[in-house]
Amino acid sequence: MINLPPAFIYIIGALLIPLVRVRRLQQAIALLIPILAMITLWQMPQGVYWQMRFLDYDLILGRVDKLSLLFAYIFVIISFIGMLYAIHIKEMGQHVAAYLYVGSTLGVVFAGDLFSLFFFWEIMAAASVFLIWYNKTEASLKAGFRYALVHLFGGAILLGGIVMQVSNTGSILFNPFDLSTLAAKFILFGFLINAAVPPLHAWLPDAYPEGTITGSVFMTAFTTKSAVYVLARSFAGTEILIWLGAIMALYGVIYAVIEKDIRRLLSYHIVSQVGYMVCAVGIGTEMALNGAGAHAFCHILYKAVLFMGMGAVIQMTGRRNILDLKGRHLYKKMPLTLGLYMVGAFSISAVPLFNGFVSKTMIVAAAGSSHLPIIEIMLHLASVGTFLSVGLKLPWGVWFGKPDGSEDEIAEAKEPPLNMQLGMGIGALLCIITGIFPETLYKLLPYKVEFHPYTPNHIVASLQLLVLTLAGFWIYRDKLMAGEKSISLDTDWFYRVFGRAVLNFCLYPLNRFRDLVQSAFVSRTRTIASLSKHPYALLELFWYTLSGERKTMAELLQRPYDEKDYRLPVGIGVCASLIFLFIYALVYMRVAS
Amino acid sequence: MNPTRLSRIMMALILALFVLGFIFPNPHPHFWWQKIPAFDIFFGFLGSILLIVFAKWLGHNWLLKDKDYYNHD
Structure with a gap:
């Protein structure tokens, strides 16, 4: 219909929204943009197009194949759901930031060269930070700055890698890299920051809980999954990713068990779930890459549902901590939100008939068929932890929980506005559809799928795992809900505490040293400056020293220069020049003869 | 629902899954x-x-700190 890269549909659309003054029309445009983008996606043939000449290089804005289309489809779908959930917001800047963010992510997905990849990569970071700042709390301001700094650092590393790559190979094509080169290592590092791979992950659970209710829904989908896409595109089969991914899957799970802030808990489960994808990319077989793509697709859907559900709870109750919500019988006031949240929770926990079951099992099976026993066990254990925290602990703490008598009533809570319910509803519906009819998803995957999730053994084994996790939870449920409000240390400690120490070092000892050096230089310069106004002082000092009188330079310089003090009789000048001429004449005659 | 009945249902479910584990082994x-x-x-x-x-x-021993941990100057 329109021959425009989907990235520009969003970016132009984002700039158009604030120009329209009628609110209904603004909302209509905001919802129309993803529909327009989806139609464009359907009509985009596979191949390489939208090439532009820039300096001496060809930029490629349309590298379209099954892998890029898979990610583009889900990004466009979730942008519609996210915008529907956010459409009641009057502050247009939030929508603009969200769509610049979506557009730049689509730019990354279809980028065929490293320059446009980097360009969109940076817009992504710059646009998304506003989704944190719009929350307008002191915590969000600070978290936003940390988020921006981490991503700018990652972007700088990525740019360094790209520059090295281009100067080594002379090509800007974005293709699989050879990890033995330094350039590829830099690029991988930049990608790993956005994929939130520990120890480079702390920006995620730091920033996402501080974002706006609606903005965080967008953030859960785009940054980490676009990083999974670029990893799948260029580092498939890199062995270190297998281990990083499996560690990541467990890392997030362990933090989630002790976490009480509801969106921070879910953020740790993004780290965990992206771990499955990173691991699958590292395995690199066709089945594993299919698994990574499928899991990214499903994860975006259910994670949005989970964040929308918890966002609704925060919006309607004003509370964000399990300790402030447990035992208040919220299930009586927000049953629909609970139901839709549980669809997301069952999906992430890979309950049969929900979409996580058709994608996560594929990755675990890929680890099995690639003969990686430790990895398989690690991913299996992470599945247990996922159901434990997201499927049991969180809903139990937020909607149920045993009252201990100290609870205050949450009188004001009710179901969220209709548009938020619709957003959650569509997300939940898609989780179920892709769960029950996995072929709808499988036919979008990059390779041919020869995997059947619904075998009796798979179903029975999953149910065994889930039911016994429930048993384990039931034994420890009160322990999991207990505790004080606290924060968990993570690798952001290094830039928050160590960073502050560096700052304090600069502010105090280093600054004092600078002061010292500066004042020493200033006083010397001042002496030289006043000396230049009164050079005779130096001679006088010399004279006084010879004659044994003790005077300091400062003393001598205090008396201003007065030419009358030093004026000599004319005769001395004439005499001196005569002597000079006489000596000159002598020398001249000597040389000439 | 009273807790005894709930735990009985739970037990029955686990038992059923245990038996099913033998009927459908991993092919x-x-x-x-x-x-x-029934490994799972x-x-x-x-x-x-x-x-x-x-x-x-x-x-308890390491990661959890007071909520003002980062605000101390």
Whole structure:
């Protein structure tokens, strides 16, 4: 219909929204943009197009194949759901930031060269930070700055890698890299920051809980999954990713068990779930890459549902901590939100008939068929932890929980506005559809799928795992809900505490040293400056020293220069020049003869 | 629903899954533990307890700090 890269549909659309003054029309445009983008996606043939000449290089804005289309489809779908959930917001800047963010992510997905990849990569970071700042709390301001700094650092590393790559190979094509080169290592590092791979992950659970209710829904989908896409595109089969991914899957799970802030808990489960994808990319077989793509697709859907559900709870109750919500019988006031949240929770926990079951099992099976026993066990254990925290602990703490008598009533809570319910509803519906009819998803995957999730053994084994996790939870449920409000240390400690120490070092000892050096230089310069106004002082000092009188330079310089003090009789000048001429004449005659 | 009845249902469910584990063994086991029938019963139970105990221990002894930890100057 329109021959425009989907990235520009969003970016132009984002700039158009604030120009329209009628609110209904603004909302209509905001919802129309993803529909327009989806139609464009359907009509985009596979191949390489939208090439532009820039300096001496060809930029490629349309590298379209099954892998890029898979990610583009889900990004466009979730942008519609996210915008529907956010459409009641009057502050247009939030929508603009969200769509610049979506557009730049689509730019990354279809980028065929490293320059446009980097360009969109940076817009992504710059646009998304506003989704944190719009929350307008002191915590969000600070978290936003940390988020921006981490991503700018990652972007700088990525740019360094790209520059090295281009100067080594002379090509800007974005293709699989050879990890033995330094350039590829830099690029991988930049990608790993956005994929939130520990120890480079702390920006995620730091920033996402501080974002706006609606903005965080967008953030859960785009940054980490676009990083999974670029990893799948260029580092498939890199062995270190297998281990990083499996560690990541467990890392997030362990933090989630002790976490009480509801969106921070879910953020740790993004780290965990992206771990499955990173691991699958590292395995690199066709089945594993299919698994990574499928899991990214499903994860975006259910994670949005989970964040929308918890966002609704925060919006309607004003509370964000399990300790402030447990035992208040919220299930009586927000049953629909609970139901839709549980669809997301069952999906992430890979309950049969929900979409996580058709994608996560594929990755675990890929680890099995690639003969990686430790990895398989690690991913299996992470599945247990996922159901434990997201499927049991969180809903139990937020909607149920045993009252201990100290609870205050949450009188004001009710179901969220209709548009938020619709957003959650569509997300939940898609989780179920892709769960029950996995072929709808499988036919979008990059390779041919020869995997059947619904075998009796798979179903029975999953149910065994889930039911016994429930048993384990039931034994420890009160322990999991207990505790004080606290924060968990993570690798952001290094830039928050160590960073502050560096700052304090600069502010105090280093600054004092600078002061010292500066004042020493200033006083010397001042002496030289006043000396230049009164050079005779130096001679006088010399004279006084010879004659044994003790005077300091400062003393001598205090008396201003007065030419009358030093004026000599004319005769001395004439005499001196005569002597000079006489000596000159002598020398001249000597040389000439 | 009273707790005794709930735990009875739970027990029955676990028993049923245990039996089903024997009826539907893994057709393509890659590792030795996949040949054990109803392995996931043990893995789910022990795994969840292990995760809770380990994470709680780690949180208690190291990771969890006062909520003003980063605000101290």
